[in-house]
Amino acid sequence: MPVISATPDLDNLTLTITAEFAAPVDRVWQIYADPRQLEQIWGPPTYPATFVDFEFAPGGQARYFMTSPEGEKFGGWWKFTAIDPTSSLAFDDGFADADLNPVDGMPVSTNLFEFTAIDTGTRAVYTSTYASAADLDKVLEMGVVEGASLSINQIDAFLAA
Template sequence: MPVTDIAKDVENHTLTITAEFAAPVARVWALYEDPRQLEQVWGPPEYPATFVDHELREGTRTTYYMTSPEGERFAGYWDVTGVDAPTRFTFRDGFARADLTPNPDLPVSDCLYEFSETEGGTRAVYTTTYASAEALQQVLDMGMEEGARSAIGQIDAFLTRG
Protein backbone atom coordinates (compact mmCIF):
# COMPACT_ATOMS: atom_id res chain seq x y z
CA MET A 1 0.00 0.00 0.00
CA PRO A 2 1.51 3.37 -0.99
CA VAL A 3 0.29 5.26 2.12
CA THR A 4 2.97 4.87 4.79
CA ASP A 5 1.73 7.40 7.36
CA ILE A 6 -1.24 9.59 8.22
CA ALA A 7 -0.71 12.25 10.88
CA LYS A 8 -3.51 14.41 12.27
CA ASP A 9 -2.45 17.55 14.13
CA VAL A 10 -5.58 19.09 15.63
CA GLU A 11 -3.63 21.95 17.24
CA ASN A 12 -2.29 23.08 13.85
CA HIS A 13 -5.42 21.98 11.92
CA THR A 14 -3.43 19.74 9.56
CA LEU A 15 -3.65 16.32 8.04
CA THR A 16 -0.42 15.01 6.54
CA ILE A 17 -0.32 11.88 4.40
CA THR A 18 2.97 10.32 3.34
CA ALA A 19 3.12 7.83 0.50
CA GLU A 20 5.80 5.94 -1.44
CA PHE A 21 5.50 5.22 -5.16
CA ALA A 22 7.62 2.89 -7.30
CA ALA A 23 8.01 5.51 -10.03
CA PRO A 24 10.34 8.47 -10.52
CA VAL A 25 9.29 11.98 -9.47
CA ALA A 26 8.84 13.06 -13.11
CA ARG A 27 6.30 10.27 -13.67
CA VAL A 28 4.35 11.12 -10.50
CA TRP A 29 4.38 14.79 -11.50
CA ALA A 30 3.03 13.93 -14.96
CA LEU A 31 0.05 12.25 -13.31
CA TYR A 32 -0.89 15.46 -11.48
CA GLU A 33 -0.31 17.60 -14.58
CA ASP A 34 -2.58 15.62 -16.89
CA PRO A 35 -6.31 15.77 -16.11
CA ARG A 36 -7.05 12.50 -17.92
CA GLN A 37 -4.47 10.66 -15.78
CA LEU A 38 -5.54 12.47 -12.62
CA GLU A 39 -9.13 11.34 -13.21
CA GLN A 40 -7.95 7.75 -12.78
CA VAL A 41 -6.82 8.28 -9.17
CA TRP A 42 -8.51 11.39 -7.75
CA GLY A 43 -11.03 10.17 -5.22
CA PRO A 44 -11.91 6.66 -4.13
CA PRO A 45 -12.30 4.06 -6.91
CA GLU A 46 -16.07 3.87 -6.42
CA TYR A 47 -16.34 7.67 -6.99
CA PRO A 48 -14.66 8.28 -10.36
CA ALA A 49 -13.55 11.84 -11.05
CA THR A 50 -14.11 14.00 -14.11
CA PHE A 51 -11.90 17.07 -14.46
CA VAL A 52 -13.66 19.85 -16.33
CA ASP A 53 -10.82 22.39 -16.16
CA HIS A 54 -7.25 21.63 -15.12
CA GLU A 55 -3.94 23.33 -15.73
CA LEU A 56 -1.25 22.92 -13.12
CA ARG A 57 -0.11 26.53 -13.29
CA GLU A 58 -0.15 29.25 -10.63
CA GLY A 59 -3.25 31.41 -10.82
CA THR A 60 -5.49 28.80 -12.46
CA ARG A 61 -8.65 27.17 -11.17
CA THR A 62 -9.20 23.44 -11.53
CA THR A 63 -12.80 22.21 -11.42
CA TYR A 64 -13.95 18.62 -11.15
CA TYR A 65 -16.67 16.37 -9.88
CA MET A 66 -16.79 12.84 -8.54
CA THR A 67 -19.73 10.58 -9.31
CA SER A 68 -21.14 8.21 -6.68
CA PRO A 69 -22.25 4.66 -7.53
CA GLU A 70 -25.82 6.03 -7.47
CA GLY A 71 -24.96 8.78 -9.99
CA GLU A 72 -24.85 11.68 -7.52
CA ARG A 73 -22.16 14.26 -8.31
CA PHE A 74 -19.88 15.88 -5.74
CA ALA A 75 -17.98 18.88 -7.11
CA GLY A 76 -14.77 20.52 -6.03
CA TYR A 77 -12.17 23.02 -7.11
CA TRP A 78 -8.52 23.94 -6.66
CA ASP A 79 -7.14 27.45 -6.87
CA VAL A 80 -3.50 26.78 -7.76
CA THR A 81 -1.30 29.11 -5.70
CA GLY A 82 2.18 27.88 -6.56
CA VAL A 83 4.02 25.45 -8.82
CA ASP A 84 7.66 24.36 -8.63
CA ALA A 85 7.75 21.53 -11.18
CA PRO A 86 8.35 18.67 -10.63
CA THR A 87 8.76 18.76 -6.85
CA ARG A 88 5.87 20.70 -5.35
CA PHE A 89 2.65 22.57 -5.88
CA THR A 90 0.23 24.39 -3.62
CA PHE A 91 -3.46 25.06 -3.95
CA ARG A 92 -6.62 26.02 -2.08
CA ASP A 93 -8.97 23.05 -2.16
CA GLY A 94 -12.68 23.54 -1.76
CA PHE A 95 -16.06 21.98 -2.25
CA ALA A 96 -18.20 23.28 -5.09
CA ARG A 97 -21.85 23.46 -6.02
CA ALA A 98 -23.30 21.55 -8.97
CA ASP A 99 -22.41 24.48 -11.26
CA LEU A 100 -18.75 24.15 -10.10
CA THR A 101 -18.77 27.45 -8.20
CA PRO A 102 -17.29 27.42 -4.68
CA ASN A 103 -19.59 26.31 -1.87
CA PRO A 104 -18.82 28.69 1.02
CA ASP A 105 -20.77 26.50 3.46
CA LEU A 106 -18.05 23.82 3.48
CA PRO A 107 -14.40 24.03 4.57
CA VAL A 108 -11.59 25.19 2.30
CA SER A 109 -8.06 23.94 2.89
CA ASP A 110 -4.56 24.97 1.90
CA CYS A 111 -2.70 22.06 0.33
CA LEU A 112 1.00 21.45 -0.21
CA TYR A 113 1.96 18.45 -2.34
CA GLU A 114 5.70 17.65 -2.28
CA PHE A 115 7.57 14.95 -4.21
CA SER A 116 11.13 13.78 -3.61
CA GLU A 117 13.29 11.04 -5.09
CA THR A 118 13.88 7.95 -3.00
CA GLU A 119 15.84 4.84 -3.73
CA GLY A 120 13.68 3.24 -6.39
CA GLY A 121 10.86 5.76 -6.47
CA THR A 122 9.14 8.81 -5.05
CA ARG A 123 8.10 9.94 -1.60
CA ALA A 124 4.99 12.12 -1.68
CA VAL A 125 3.97 14.24 1.28
CA TYR A 126 0.45 15.68 1.10
CA THR A 127 -0.16 18.35 3.76
CA THR A 128 -3.62 19.83 4.12
CA THR A 129 -4.27 22.73 6.51
CA TYR A 130 -7.70 23.96 7.58
CA ALA A 131 -8.72 27.29 9.14
CA SER A 132 -9.81 25.62 12.38
CA ALA A 133 -9.84 22.34 14.27
CA GLU A 134 -13.61 22.26 13.67
CA ALA A 135 -13.15 22.46 9.88
CA LEU A 136 -10.60 19.64 10.02
CA GLN A 137 -12.97 17.55 12.10
CA GLN A 138 -15.84 18.26 9.71
CA VAL A 139 -13.97 16.81 6.72
CA LEU A 140 -12.70 13.89 8.79
CA ASP A 141 -16.33 13.16 9.73
CA MET A 142 -17.18 13.26 6.02
CA GLY A 143 -14.70 10.40 5.43
CA MET A 144 -11.84 12.42 3.95
CA GLU A 145 -9.10 10.34 5.57
CA GLU A 146 -10.48 7.04 4.28
CA GLY A 147 -11.20 8.55 0.86
CA ALA A 148 -7.68 9.94 0.56
CA ARG A 149 -6.11 6.63 1.61
CA SER A 150 -8.21 4.81 -0.98
CA ALA A 151 -7.46 7.34 -3.74
CA ILE A 152 -3.71 7.45 -3.08
CA GLY A 153 -3.75 3.65 -2.87
CA GLN A 154 -4.62 3.53 -6.59
CA ILE A 155 -1.64 5.57 -7.78
CA ASP A 156 1.08 2.90 -7.83
CA ALA A 157 -1.02 0.48 -9.88
CA PHE A 158 -1.94 3.24 -12.32
CA LEU A 159 1.67 4.37 -12.72
CA THR A 160 2.84 0.85 -13.52
CA ARG A 161 0.06 0.43 -16.11
CA GLY A 162 0.59 3.74 -17.86
Template sequence: MPVTDITKDLDNRMLTITADFAAPVDRVWELYADPRQLEKVWGPPSHPATFDAHELTVGSTTKYYMTGPEGEKYYGTWQLTDVDAPRSFAFEDRFADADYAPAEGMPVSYNTYAFEPTESGTRAVFTTTYDTAEALQQVLDMGVEEGATSAINQIDDFLAA
Protein backbone atom coordinates in the same frame (compact mmCIF):
# COMPACT_ATOMS: atom_id res chain seq x y z
CA MET B 1 0.14 0.02 -0.38
CA PRO B 2 1.74 3.40 -1.09
CA VAL B 3 0.32 5.25 1.96
CA THR B 4 2.86 4.80 4.74
CA ASP B 5 1.75 7.38 7.31
CA ILE B 6 -1.22 9.58 8.20
CA THR B 7 -0.89 12.30 10.82
CA LYS B 8 -3.92 14.22 12.10
CA ASP B 9 -3.02 17.31 14.13
CA LEU B 10 -6.16 19.11 15.30
CA ASP B 11 -4.15 21.69 17.28
CA ASN B 12 -2.43 22.83 14.08
CA ARG B 13 -5.50 22.09 11.89
CA MET B 14 -3.41 19.81 9.67
CA LEU B 15 -3.71 16.44 7.96
CA THR B 16 -0.52 14.98 6.47
CA ILE B 17 -0.40 11.84 4.32
CA THR B 18 2.91 10.31 3.28
CA ALA B 19 3.11 7.81 0.42
CA ASP B 20 5.92 6.00 -1.38
CA PHE B 21 5.49 5.29 -5.08
CA ALA B 22 7.50 2.82 -7.19
CA ALA B 23 8.00 5.39 -9.96
CA PRO B 24 10.38 8.32 -10.51
CA VAL B 25 9.38 11.87 -9.54
CA ASP B 26 8.90 12.92 -13.18
CA ARG B 27 6.38 10.12 -13.74
CA VAL B 28 4.43 10.94 -10.56
CA TRP B 29 4.41 14.61 -11.57
CA GLU B 30 3.09 13.67 -15.02
CA LEU B 31 0.16 11.89 -13.36
CA TYR B 32 -0.81 15.01 -11.40
CA ALA B 33 -0.24 17.34 -14.38
CA ASP B 34 -2.41 15.37 -16.85
CA PRO B 35 -6.14 15.59 -16.09
CA ARG B 36 -6.93 12.37 -18.00
CA GLN B 37 -4.44 10.43 -15.85
CA LEU B 38 -5.46 12.19 -12.64
CA GLU B 39 -9.08 11.19 -13.25
CA LYS B 40 -8.06 7.56 -12.83
CA VAL B 41 -6.82 8.05 -9.26
CA TRP B 42 -8.19 11.29 -7.77
CA GLY B 43 -11.30 9.86 -6.15
CA PRO B 44 -11.65 6.62 -4.26
CA PRO B 45 -12.61 3.67 -6.49
CA SER B 46 -16.29 4.12 -5.56
CA HIS B 47 -16.23 7.82 -6.60
CA PRO B 48 -14.30 8.30 -9.87
CA ALA B 49 -13.32 11.84 -10.83
CA THR B 50 -13.89 13.90 -13.95
CA PHE B 51 -11.78 17.02 -14.54
CA ASP B 52 -13.44 19.76 -16.62
CA ALA B 53 -10.41 22.08 -16.29
CA HIS B 54 -6.91 21.37 -14.97
CA GLU B 55 -3.51 22.94 -15.52
CA LEU B 56 -0.65 23.04 -13.04
CA THR B 57 0.17 26.73 -13.43
CA VAL B 58 -0.01 29.44 -10.77
CA GLY B 59 -3.34 31.25 -10.90
CA SER B 60 -5.19 28.53 -12.80
CA THR B 61 -8.43 27.00 -11.53
CA THR B 62 -9.01 23.28 -11.61
CA LYS B 63 -12.65 22.17 -11.85
CA TYR B 64 -13.61 18.60 -11.08
CA TYR B 65 -16.36 16.40 -9.75
CA MET B 66 -16.55 12.91 -8.32
CA THR B 67 -19.47 10.63 -9.17
CA GLY B 68 -20.84 8.37 -6.45
CA PRO B 69 -22.22 4.85 -6.89
CA GLU B 70 -25.80 6.14 -7.26
CA GLY B 71 -24.81 8.80 -9.82
CA GLU B 72 -24.61 11.67 -7.31
CA LYS B 73 -21.97 14.29 -8.11
CA TYR B 74 -19.64 16.09 -5.69
CA TYR B 75 -17.96 19.20 -7.15
CA GLY B 76 -14.74 20.92 -6.20
CA THR B 77 -12.20 23.47 -7.38
CA TRP B 78 -8.51 24.09 -6.86
CA GLN B 79 -6.93 27.52 -7.09
CA LEU B 80 -3.24 26.94 -7.86
CA THR B 81 -1.05 29.16 -5.66
CA ASP B 82 2.45 27.73 -6.25
CA VAL B 83 4.07 25.36 -8.75
CA ASP B 84 7.65 24.09 -8.68
CA ALA B 85 7.63 21.35 -11.34
CA PRO B 86 8.29 18.49 -10.77
CA ARG B 87 8.87 18.91 -7.03
CA SER B 88 5.69 20.46 -5.62
CA PHE B 89 2.50 22.37 -6.12
CA ALA B 90 0.12 24.15 -3.76
CA PHE B 91 -3.55 24.98 -4.05
CA GLU B 92 -6.71 25.97 -2.22
CA ASP B 93 -9.33 23.23 -2.50
CA ARG B 94 -12.98 24.20 -2.19
CA PHE B 95 -16.22 22.30 -2.23
CA ALA B 96 -18.40 23.69 -5.01
CA ASP B 97 -21.85 23.56 -6.52
CA ALA B 98 -22.61 22.27 -10.03
CA ASP B 99 -21.61 25.66 -11.50
CA TYR B 100 -18.27 25.48 -9.64
CA ALA B 101 -19.21 28.32 -7.30
CA PRO B 102 -17.95 27.85 -3.72
CA ALA B 103 -20.33 25.74 -1.62
CA GLU B 104 -21.71 27.73 1.31
CA GLY B 105 -20.67 26.57 4.77
CA MET B 106 -18.08 24.08 3.57
CA PRO B 107 -14.45 24.22 4.71
CA VAL B 108 -11.59 25.36 2.47
CA SER B 109 -8.32 23.44 2.58
CA TYR B 110 -4.83 24.71 1.80
CA ASN B 111 -2.73 21.97 0.24
CA THR B 112 0.88 21.34 -0.62
CA TYR B 113 1.86 18.22 -2.56
CA ALA B 114 5.63 17.63 -2.46
CA PHE B 115 7.58 14.92 -4.30
CA GLU B 116 11.12 13.79 -3.46
CA PRO B 117 13.19 11.05 -5.14
CA THR B 118 14.02 7.94 -3.12
CA GLU B 119 16.09 4.85 -3.94
CA SER B 120 12.94 2.98 -4.96
CA GLY B 121 10.96 5.81 -6.56
CA THR B 122 9.19 8.83 -5.06
CA ARG B 123 8.12 9.91 -1.60
CA ALA B 124 5.06 12.15 -1.70
CA VAL B 125 3.96 14.25 1.25
CA PHE B 126 0.42 15.60 0.98
CA THR B 127 -0.12 18.36 3.56
CA THR B 128 -3.56 19.87 4.09
CA THR B 129 -4.37 22.70 6.49
CA TYR B 130 -7.75 24.13 7.49
CA ASP B 131 -8.76 27.47 9.00
CA THR B 132 -10.08 25.82 12.16
CA ALA B 133 -9.85 22.53 14.04
CA GLU B 134 -13.62 22.24 13.56
CA ALA B 135 -13.22 22.41 9.77
CA LEU B 136 -10.62 19.65 9.86
CA GLN B 137 -12.88 17.56 12.11
CA GLN B 138 -15.79 18.14 9.71
CA VAL B 139 -13.91 16.63 6.76
CA LEU B 140 -12.53 13.82 8.93
CA ASP B 141 -16.13 13.00 9.90
CA MET B 142 -17.02 13.04 6.17
CA GLY B 143 -14.40 10.32 5.54
CA VAL B 144 -11.55 12.33 3.97
CA GLU B 145 -8.91 10.08 5.55
CA GLU B 146 -10.40 6.88 4.15
CA GLY B 147 -11.22 8.44 0.78
CA ALA B 148 -7.77 9.96 0.31
CA THR B 149 -6.04 6.75 1.39
CA SER B 150 -8.02 4.59 -1.03
CA ALA B 151 -7.43 7.10 -3.85
CA ILE B 152 -3.68 7.38 -3.24
CA ASN B 153 -3.34 3.61 -2.90
CA GLN B 154 -4.51 3.26 -6.55
CA ILE B 155 -1.54 5.21 -7.91
CA ASP B 156 1.15 2.49 -8.00
CA ASP B 157 -1.10 0.11 -9.95
CA PHE B 158 -2.04 2.88 -12.38
CA LEU B 159 1.58 3.90 -12.94
CA ALA B 160 2.63 0.26 -13.47
CA ALA B 161 -0.08 -0.36 -16.09
Protein backbone atom coordinates in the same frame (compact mmCIF):
# COMPACT_ATOMS: atom_id res chain seq x y z
CA MET C 1 0.22 0.08 -0.34
CA PRO C 2 1.63 3.51 -1.12
CA VAL C 3 0.20 5.34 1.93
CA ILE C 4 2.58 4.83 4.84
CA SER C 5 1.07 7.35 7.28
CA ALA C 6 -1.87 9.69 7.75
CA THR C 7 -1.59 12.16 10.62
CA PRO C 8 -4.32 14.61 11.58
CA ASP C 9 -3.03 17.36 13.90
CA LEU C 10 -5.85 19.42 15.44
CA ASP C 11 -3.36 21.72 17.21
CA ASN C 12 -1.69 22.74 13.94
CA LEU C 13 -4.90 22.38 11.87
CA THR C 14 -3.22 19.98 9.44
CA LEU C 15 -3.70 16.59 7.88
CA THR C 16 -0.48 15.09 6.53
CA ILE C 17 -0.44 11.95 4.40
CA THR C 18 2.84 10.37 3.34
CA ALA C 19 3.08 7.85 0.52
CA GLU C 20 5.80 6.08 -1.42
CA PHE C 21 5.62 5.00 -5.04
CA ALA C 22 7.77 2.61 -7.08
CA ALA C 23 8.22 5.16 -9.86
CA PRO C 24 10.50 8.13 -10.49
CA VAL C 25 9.43 11.60 -9.33
CA ASP C 26 8.87 12.92 -12.85
CA ARG C 27 6.45 10.07 -13.61
CA VAL C 28 4.45 10.62 -10.41
CA TRP C 29 4.45 14.37 -11.12
CA GLN C 30 2.89 13.78 -14.55
CA ILE C 31 -0.22 12.34 -12.90
CA TYR C 32 -0.90 15.61 -11.08
CA ALA C 33 -0.01 17.82 -14.07
CA ASP C 34 -2.31 16.03 -16.54
CA PRO C 35 -6.06 16.08 -15.81
CA ARG C 36 -6.73 12.93 -17.85
CA GLN C 37 -4.22 10.99 -15.73
CA LEU C 38 -5.40 12.66 -12.53
CA GLU C 39 -8.95 11.49 -13.27
CA GLN C 40 -7.69 7.91 -13.01
CA ILE C 41 -6.61 8.28 -9.37
CA TRP C 42 -8.47 11.27 -7.88
CA GLY C 43 -11.22 10.07 -5.59
CA PRO C 44 -11.93 6.59 -4.25
CA PRO C 45 -12.10 3.81 -6.87
CA THR C 46 -15.92 3.77 -6.94
CA TYR C 47 -16.14 7.59 -7.25
CA PRO C 48 -14.25 8.44 -10.46
CA ALA C 49 -13.34 12.06 -11.05
CA THR C 50 -13.99 14.18 -14.13
CA PHE C 51 -12.03 17.43 -14.45
CA VAL C 52 -14.08 20.01 -16.34
CA ASP C 53 -11.46 22.79 -16.12
CA PHE C 54 -7.75 22.41 -15.40
CA GLU C 55 -5.40 25.38 -15.74
CA PHE C 56 -2.18 24.04 -14.22
CA ALA C 57 -0.39 27.33 -13.48
CA PRO C 58 -0.15 29.66 -10.48
CA GLY C 59 -3.46 31.51 -10.32
CA GLY C 60 -5.10 28.83 -12.47
CA GLN C 61 -8.14 26.88 -11.41
CA ALA C 62 -9.43 23.35 -11.64
CA ARG C 63 -13.05 22.28 -11.29
CA TYR C 64 -14.12 18.68 -11.07
CA PHE C 65 -16.78 16.30 -9.88
CA MET C 66 -16.70 12.76 -8.58
CA THR C 67 -19.55 10.42 -9.51
CA SER C 68 -20.90 7.87 -7.03
CA PRO C 69 -21.91 4.35 -8.10
CA GLU C 70 -25.53 5.61 -7.97
CA GLY C 71 -24.71 8.51 -10.32
CA GLU C 72 -24.70 11.26 -7.69
CA LYS C 73 -22.13 13.99 -8.40
CA PHE C 74 -19.93 15.67 -5.79
CA GLY C 75 -18.10 18.80 -6.93
CA GLY C 76 -14.80 20.35 -5.97
CA TRP C 77 -12.54 23.20 -6.98
CA TRP C 78 -8.86 24.07 -6.73
CA LYS C 79 -6.99 27.34 -7.13
CA PHE C 80 -3.30 26.77 -7.82
CA THR C 81 -1.09 29.09 -5.76
CA ALA C 82 2.39 27.75 -6.58
CA ILE C 83 3.90 25.12 -8.87
CA ASP C 84 7.53 23.98 -8.82
CA PRO C 85 7.66 21.35 -11.59
CA THR C 86 8.43 17.84 -10.34
CA SER C 87 8.98 19.13 -6.77
CA SER C 88 5.76 20.60 -5.39
CA LEU C 89 2.39 22.12 -6.06
CA ALA C 90 0.25 24.25 -3.78
CA PHE C 91 -3.44 24.97 -4.11
CA ASP C 92 -6.58 25.89 -2.23
CA ASP C 93 -9.21 23.14 -2.29
CA GLY C 94 -12.91 23.39 -1.57
CA PHE C 95 -16.33 21.90 -2.11
CA ALA C 96 -18.43 22.90 -5.13
CA ASP C 97 -22.13 22.88 -5.93
CA ALA C 98 -23.80 21.24 -8.95
CA ASP C 99 -22.58 24.11 -11.16
CA LEU C 100 -19.05 23.65 -9.75
CA ASN C 101 -19.11 26.95 -7.87
CA PRO C 102 -17.61 27.14 -4.35
CA VAL C 103 -20.00 26.20 -1.55
CA ASP C 104 -20.14 28.77 1.26
CA GLY C 105 -19.82 27.40 4.77
CA MET C 106 -17.85 24.30 3.79
CA PRO C 107 -14.19 23.84 4.74
CA VAL C 108 -11.48 25.10 2.41
CA SER C 109 -7.99 23.70 2.76
CA THR C 110 -4.61 25.05 1.72
CA ASN C 111 -2.62 22.16 0.26
CA LEU C 112 1.03 21.47 -0.38
CA PHE C 113 1.97 18.31 -2.29
CA GLU C 114 5.74 17.65 -2.17
CA PHE C 115 7.60 14.99 -4.18
CA THR C 116 11.14 13.76 -3.46
CA ALA C 117 13.29 10.99 -4.92
CA ILE C 118 14.08 8.03 -2.67
CA ASP C 119 15.99 4.81 -3.42
CA THR C 120 12.80 2.92 -4.26
CA GLY C 121 11.13 5.69 -6.30
CA THR C 122 9.20 8.67 -4.94
CA ARG C 123 8.07 9.88 -1.54
CA ALA C 124 5.04 12.19 -1.64
CA VAL C 125 3.97 14.26 1.34
CA TYR C 126 0.47 15.70 1.07
CA THR C 127 -0.26 18.41 3.67
CA SER C 128 -3.67 20.05 4.00
CA THR C 129 -4.10 23.01 6.37
CA TYR C 130 -7.52 24.16 7.54
CA ALA C 131 -8.74 27.51 8.91
CA SER C 132 -10.00 25.98 12.16
CA ALA C 133 -10.06 22.79 14.19
CA ALA C 134 -13.80 22.62 13.46
CA ASP C 135 -13.11 22.58 9.70
CA LEU C 136 -10.48 19.86 10.05
CA ASP C 137 -12.75 17.88 12.35
CA LYS C 138 -15.60 18.18 9.83
CA VAL C 139 -13.61 16.69 6.95
CA LEU C 140 -12.21 13.98 9.23
CA GLU C 141 -15.78 13.03 10.14
CA MET C 142 -16.64 13.01 6.42
CA GLY C 143 -13.93 10.37 5.87
CA VAL C 144 -11.17 12.40 4.23
CA VAL C 145 -8.40 10.11 5.50
CA GLU C 146 -10.10 7.01 4.12
CA GLY C 147 -11.06 8.67 0.84
CA ALA C 148 -7.63 10.21 0.26
CA SER C 149 -5.89 6.95 1.15
CA LEU C 150 -8.07 4.98 -1.28
CA SER C 151 -7.30 7.55 -3.96
CA ILE C 152 -3.53 7.61 -3.38
CA ASN C 153 -3.37 3.82 -3.13
CA GLN C 154 -4.54 3.60 -6.77
CA ILE C 155 -1.38 5.24 -8.08
CA ASP C 156 0.91 2.18 -8.17
CA ALA C 157 -1.62 0.15 -10.16
CA PHE C 158 -2.20 3.08 -12.53
CA LEU C 159 1.54 3.45 -13.10
CA ALA C 160 1.92 -0.29 -13.73
CA ALA C 161 -0.89 -0.41 -16.31
